[in-house]
Amino acid sequence: MKTAEFEVLLKASAAAVGDYLDDTLSSNQLVAGTPHHLLNAMRHGVLNGGKRLRPFLVCETAKLFGGDPKAAMQVALAIECIHSYSLVHDDLPAMDDDDLRRGKPTVHKAFDEATAILAGDALLTLSFGLVAAVEALSAETRVKLVILMSKRAGAPGMVGGQVLDMQAKEKRRSEIEITRMQAMKTGALISCCCEAGALIASASDDDRTRMRRYGENVGIAFQLADDILDEYGDAEVVGKALRKDRGQGKQTLALIYGKRALEDRLAALITGAEELLQPFGERGEVLAEAARFVSVRKQ
C-alpha cells in the first residue's frame, strides 16, 4: 500500500469517526440530561479535527480478524473519548499549560479550568459506559474490554505515564526510565486499541498478544517520531513552535542520542511492527502502512 493511498483511507475514517462522535455527544442515551454547558465543553474537547489514529487502529485490527465493523466503531469511539479527555487534562495550567490545540483554544481557555477538569472527567466516565453498551458484543467481551481499558488508560498505563512525565522535569532520567514513561504515556492506549480490535473479533490469545506488541511498537514509534520532530523539525513545515521539550524540561531520548541513532531506532520499531504482521500477508498491509505512517510524520 502506498502512503498516499493510506492517507486517503485514514482521512475518510477520521471523517466518519468525527461524525459518529458528534452523534454520540448529542444523542446517546448515556449523555441524556447532561447540562448544556458541560456537553458543549465535552464536544469542544472531542470534536477537534484530530487524525483519529486510535479509532482507525481499533477498526482495522478488528477487520483483520473479521470482527463486526459496527461494534468496532463503537469501541473506537469510546477509546477516542479517553484520548480526548487525556488531552483536555494534559492541557490544563497545572500540567502542560497549553492555550491552543490544533489552532483552537484548549477547553480551559474556551470555558474555564473547573469546566475543563469536569469535561475530562465526564468523557472518561462516558467511555466505559459506551463500551459496556455495545450490543453486538457478548457481555463477556464487553467486560474484557472494560478491564483492558481500565488497565491501559489508568494508573499502570496512560495516567501513570503522565505522572512520570511530570516528575521527569525534576530530575535527570535514564534511557530505561524515559522509554518506560513513553511506553506508558503513549504506548499503552495505542496498544489497547490494537488489542481491543483483536478482542472484538474474538481472535486467539496468540493473535491478541501479537496485536498488543504491534501496538506497543507503533506507540513507541509515534512518540519517538514526535521527539525527533520537536528536536530537528522545521517549525514552518510543522506549523507549531518546536524545541519545546527542552524548554519545558521534558526528557526525551533526543537528550541522550543524536539524530542518526534516533532514526535507526525508529526504523527498527517499524521493522518490528512489520514482522509482527507477516503472518497476515496482504491483509496486514494497511496496519503495516499505519506503522510507517506514524514514523514519517512531518507535522
Added chain:
Amino acid sequence: MKTAEFEVLLKASAAAVGDYLDDTLSSNQLVAGTPHHLLNAMRHGVLNGGKRLRPFLVCETAKLFGGDPKAAMQVALAIECIHSYSLVHDDLPAMDDDDLRRGKPTVHKAFDEATAILAGDALLTLSFGLVAAVEALSAETRVKLVILMSKRAGAPGMVGGQVLDMQAKEKRRSEIEITRMQAMKTGALISCCCEAGALIASASDDDRTRMRRYGENVGIAFQLADDILDEYGDAEVVGKALRKDRGQGKQTLALIYGKRALEDRLAALITGAEELLQPFGERGEVLAEAARFVSVRKQ
C-alpha cells in the same frame, strides 16, 4: 433499630471497607505497575477515614435481596473510589479550593495539583475495572453495573451536578434548579449505590426502581442536612468553619427557606424513604435507620 446500634454497625463496616480499600490500592492486579508517587496520591485520596456511607448502602441493599456479600463489597469499593476521586477533584484550586479534608491536607496540598488531577483520573479509571472484574457476578450483571455507574457518576449525574454547582455561583437559581443540581451532584451516586445493590442480587425491576427511589431520597436528605448544618449548625460541635456556602456564593435551599421549612422538608424525605422500605418489614430496618442517620448528623 436504635441510632446507637446503627452507628456501631456503620463504624464496623467503615473499618472493613477501609481495610479492603487499602488491600485494593496495594495489591489488586489493576494497579500492578503503578508508579509509587501516583499510588501514594491515590491512597491519600481514598484512605482518609471517611464514614463510607456509600459502600454501606451497596452492601446493605444487596443483603436485603440476598446478594453475594463478597461481590457486593467489591462493587462497594469501586463506587467508593468514584466518590473519593470526586472529592480529590472538588478540592482543587479551580473548584472549591480546599486545603484540608477531615483535618488532613487535601491531595493537591500533600502532593501537587497535577498529581491530584491525575490521581483522581486514575481512581475513576480503576473503579470501572474493579466492577468489570467481580468474578462472582455474571458478565451481564457487570455490564449493567458499568452502565449504571457511567450514567450516575457521569455527565447526566454527579459530574453534571458539579458543573451546575460551579455555575450556580454566577447567578441566582430557582428552587427547582437547586434541587436538580443537588439531586445530580449528591443524589445520583447515592442512588447508584442502592440500585447497584439490587442489581448485584438480581432483584426484580420493581425492587430496583424502589431502591433507586429510596437512594434518591437519602441523597437529597443528606445534602439538605448538610445545608441546614452549614446555615444553622454550631461550629464548635461540627468541628469546621460554617456559613461557608453563603461566603462562596453557593446556592442552597437555605437561601430560600427558613429553618422550620427546611426541617419539614427533611422529615418528608425520611418518611418517603421509610415508606419505600415498608414491603421489607424488619429486614428494611437498617436502611430505614440509614435514612434517619443522614438527616440527623451533627457533624
